[in-house]
Amino acid sequence: MEPVLFYGVPSGCSFGSIVALEWLGMPYRLSRIEMIKDDFMSGSYRFINPVGETPALITSGGAVLTESMAILNHLGAGGIETGLAFAQGTPEFDGLNRMLAYLNTSFFTSFGPLWYVYEHGGEAAAKAALTDYGRFKVRKAHADLEVMLGDRRWLLGDHKTLADAYFIGISRWADYHDVIDRADYPNLVRLSRQLEDDPAVAFAHAIEEEKPARSAGGYLGNIDVADALTLVRQDASRIPDRNGRSLMGAS
Template identity: 45%
Template structure:
C-alpha cells in the first residue's frame, strides 16, 4: 500500500509534507481537501482518518493514520534516510532538527493564529485590531529568532541540502506578507533561504499541486485519490 497524504488548500501547512514526500522519493498519493468547502472538510472518509478534520493527515504505507505536521515530517525523513531529510535519533543533528521543527510547529505557526482569527471576525468586532497587533508582534519576534538561527547557515538544520524543517518554513513563512504582518526583507537570512527554496523542484511541485496546475514530479508521486476512495483504517 502506498503512503497517502491528505492536504488542504489554499495555503495549508500540509504544503511542507508534499515537498518532503517529493524529496523522499517514496511512492505516494495525495488526497485534496478544500478548506473553504464545508462538505470537503467534513467528508466521512476524511473524518475517519482524522476526526478533528485537520490537515495534514497521513495514511502510512501500513494503512495506519498519522496526524500532526511534525510527526508526519519526521516519519517521512525516517523512511528515506538516504535522502538526508533528517538525522538519526540521539545525534546532535537530530537535536537541532527537533528543536527547530518544534519551534516552527508550535511557536511560529501559532503566531499567525490571531491574524486568522481577526480575518474571520465581523467588521464590527473591536477585538480584531487587538488580534492583528498580537499577530504582528508574535510573527516578527519569531522571524527574528529564525533570522538568528540561520546566521552563517545555508539551511535550518543541515549544511548541505534543504530538509523537513526548511519545507515547513516555506509552508508557513509565506503567510507573513499576504496577511501584512511582516516584511520578509527585514529578515535577510530568512528571505535568502525562502528565495532559494522557491527554485527547488520539490517546492515548485508543491506549489503546482496546491494551484491545481500540471505538476511534474521528480519523486514517487502516483496521482490523486478522491476522498471517497481512501483506504480507511481498520476499526
C-alpha cells in the same frame, strides 16, 4: 500500499509534507481537502482525522497519522540515507527535532490571531486588538528565526533537511497578512528564495493551484477522499481489538 497524504487548500501547512515526499523520492499519492467548503468540518474526512485538520497521512502500513511534526518524523525515518532526516538518538536528530518543534509552535502559532481575524472577522475593536497581537507575534517569531538561521545556507547547516520543507509552507503566510517587511529579515529572505527555486517547491505550488505539475519524486497521482476513506475502513476492519472483535465493529 503507497502512502496517501491529505493536503489542505488554500495554503495549508501540509505544503511542507508534499515537499518532503518529493525530496525523499518515495512513492505516494495525494488527496485534496478544500478547507473552506461548508461541508468540510462535517464530511467524511472527519473519519480520517477527527480534528478536521490537514495534513493527515495513510502510512504504507495502512495506519492513519496526523500532525505535521509527526508525519515529517515518520517520513524522515524511512529516508535517513538522504540526509534530510537523522536517526533518533543522534545529535543531528535532536537538532532537527528542535527546529521542527520551533516551527510547529512559535512560528506556526504566531499567525493564529491573524488567521482568526481572516476567517471569522468580528467587531472592529476585537479585530484591531487581535491584529496588533498577531503582528507582534509574527515579527518576534521571524526575528528569532532570523538569528537562528544566521549565515547558514539552510536551517540546520550546509544541506537542506525536512525542517526547510516545513518552513517554506508556513513562511508564505506572511504574504496573506502583510504585517512584516521581509527586508527586515534578509537571512530568511535568502532561504525562502532558494527554496522557491527548488523543483519540489514548484511542484507543490502547482499541485495546490491545480496546474500541470511535474514530479521529481515518486508522485503516483491523486485519490479522492471517498476512495481513501474506503482504504482506511478496510484496514480498520482487519484489525482486532483486545477482545478479538473488528475495530470497525467495536463500540
